[in-house]
Amino acid sequence: MASNGVPWRVRPITRKAMLGVHIVTAGAWIGIDVILGVLVFTALWTADAGTVAAAYQVLPMLFWPVLVMAxxxxxxxxxxxxxxxxxxxxxxxxxxxxxxxxxxxVLVVLLLGPSLDEAAAAGQRLAETGALGAELSGLIYPPIVSTTALLLATALAVAKPWGLRRRASVPAPAAGRPSERVR
Structure with missing residues (x-):
């Protein structure tokens, strides 16, 4: 551990590169969430079956980009x-x-991926038969929750509130002479 309490030191240029990667991946993650939201809301709010089918069928293409950015x-x-x-x-x-x-x-892997596949299958059914055959209104939650959480994380990075976490307190020694302390 370095003398300033940092587990390992990196050169300033390396740190700036890491910070750049962090900012770009977080921004891209937010952007992909916005695209996901646009597609989901378009599918839910439009009356055109072709648009609904296309919007749902394209959703799985967002899984790998969002996972890589996450x-x-x-x-x-x-x-x-x-x-x-x-x-x-x-x-x-x-x-x-x-x-x-x-x-x-974890939510991207466990919940979003399967939901996007289900939406694509429903979109395919809609394109072939004219019937959606699935209730997909729950797809509004991933882009809303994720975008909100990522914007909160961005605000935390800018504001840096709350300070150091509390450490476990060490009890103060008992008052009086050593012979008067209760053991």
């Missing part, structure tokens, strides 16, 4: 935390950002 953001954030004075688990705002990124990344 992992890139998470990995670059961890690297920044380990190599900066902010630390990975020293400040509550960093811990909150880490928890948001981990949670959203």
């Amino acid at each position: 992992l890139g953001c998470l990995i670059s954030g961890v690297a920044l935390g380990l190599s900066s004075r902010w630390g990975l688990l020293r400040y509550r705002w960093v811990i909150t950002k880490l928890a948001l990124a981990l949670t959203l990344t």
Whole structure:
């Protein structure tokens, strides 16, 4: 550990490169979420069956880009935390950002991917038979929740609120002479 409490030091240019990767991947992740939201809301609000079918069928194409951006953001954030004075688990705002990124990344893998595949299958059925055959209104939640959480993480990175996390307190020694202390 370096003398300033940083687990490993990196040169300023390396840190700037890591920060650039973190900002770009977070921004791209937000952008992909916006595209996802536009497609989902277009499918839900339009009366044209062809548009609905196309919007649902294209959704799975967003899975890999969002997963790559989520992992890139998470990995670059961890690297920044380990190599900066902010630390990975020293400040509550960093811990909150880490928890948001981990949670959203897990949700992408476990819930979003299968939901996008289901929507594509429904879109294919709609294009072939004219019947959607599935209730897909729940697809509005991933882009809303993810975009909101990522914007919150961005605000935390800018404002850096809350300070250091609390450490476990060490009980103060008992008052009086050593012989008067209760054991």
